[in-house]
Amino acid sequence: MQPCSREMQAINSLLNPTQQIPLHDLQSNGNSNSHQQIQNPHFDPTSSHDDFLEQMLSTLPSCSLSDLKSPWNPTKSDETCPPNPDNNVGFHYDEILATKLRQHQINGGGGSSPATAAMKMMMQQQMMLEGRATAFGRGVGGGLTMPLSLGSGAAGSHHNDIVDGSSFKSPNNQDHGGEGSVQALYNGFGGGSLHGTNQSSNRPQHLNHPQGGTMQAQNFGAIAGTVIKQSQASGSITGGTAAQPKQRVRARRGQATDPHSIAERLRRERIAERMKALQELVPNANKTDKASMLDEIIDYVKFLQLQVKGGGDFIQMSTDGGSLPRNSNGNHTSSSNDSLTVTEQQVAKLMEEDMGSAMQYLQGKGLCLMPISLATAISTVTCQSRNPMINNANQNNGSSNHPLLQSSGEGSSSPSMSVLTVQSATMGNGGVDGSVKDAASVSKP
């Protein structure tokens, strides 16, 4: 699985520097001092900052330094300048990156806090690119889990793409608890989405990261703070490794358990695909929540199975031509009424003896008892929609214009029927659909 376009990676890498730089500003401004102190205990390596700085300065070209410095300077304090270029140098390899960074900085300079401003910007950008709520749900869920694992797990918990795994592995193992977390937040899903079927899904996942970050502001702040510090020290490593394949720039994070995370990502995406396909099959698929969607699917499968059963019953009933007078003549009304009257009498007789056998008899005929209220409701609606006498034939046509009787393949109640109280266990399940095979009318004694 290769990373998609350079632009994608540019955006990926852009997310990091945008995030890291403002957070670094936070740090140097002193606002984040408390954050620092809080964040410090979370992450192990803090001594590698100097190394990071030196490496970044040595390996990376400084031509873009001035470009990067300028957007920052007016918005940030002077003391942020010296470390800034280091960070910028560390992360800037590409002209695209530079321009985007500038744009972002300019746009985000007026934000309430640099972190949130940058995040908002990224969100807007991603929203413009593509918006998909489902991906958001996924991404947030993953994003929420990621910082937690990263915060606790330090170096071992990075996510990585196959592409960047080799390049990032060794340097990341040491000191990228924080940086890894940020990258995970922003790039893990980006990498995962790159695995996905279409690259455009990257965008919403980038969207997800910032939003996931905002939702877990504290965690993110903690992680990002340490990321900044560590990035200062070890940025050169990433810079060096990132310089080598420019498109792999921290698009993914190296991690020891690469195949697992990748496989999990793949799996999640496949599941999402299947859920989407199922959504199209199942009616009432307007649920965005996966759990409720699954419930809907389960209900629909049950309903279809009942329908098949009902269809079998009806076929049996209809092929059972000898026992009951069928609607084979032209006069549906009388024949249906007669047949039902006969049935009613038989059922009444059976009921006197044994309720169970009566129910069995009815079921064998593909009939069921139903509450009078329900029957009247159905009959009134049925009368309005079509001629109830032709119901048998019409319904077998699969006509689904009537929601109540949509699924039942058999006859419906006619207004003249009165029904005893019943039960069909499935009747309570969203209604009438699968369970009403026919309304048996039994005269009250």
Place this chain on the structure above:
Amino acid sequence: MSPMNNPQDLNPSSLKSRFTTRFLRALTKINGQKPISSSSPREMFQRYRRIKVAADKSMAWSVRSRRTWSRAMLWKLRSRYSCRQASSSRRSSVRTSTIIKSRQAKTSHEKENKNTTTGQDEVGFVVQADKLRKLVPGGEAMDLCNLLGETAHYIKCLTTQVQVMRKIAHFYSL
């Protein structure tokens, strides 16, 4: 009863047409077996069950073994049939029981594997997934991803079945 001409089944190899032909064949066989005059509940039940089995069987056969659920259903039907026959012969019953046991062992083993893998993943729809597994034949031994795919195909087949049955019933009632 002559097979119904269904003008919508333009594609002779579509699922619908395959199922229709098989199902009609089965229906004619059932109707030919017994006289239609029986009206006692028990015999009606028997006929109903036979029809249902015929519907399931013809649907599973139309799908052949391309899908897990169809394979599971065919296997179940075959095992039931062989169980019935096994009552007469001990050897086949032993064979059947061993087959069933091995299958159950395999299923439970796969289920254990599946449980461990789903434990790692954060999808967490285990409850609904279990329900779905019970509904879809052969669903116990599948991970969530495949289960969803099987469900989609199963839903499609069920809707086809319902449509065909409705049309047949309509044809009969005319």
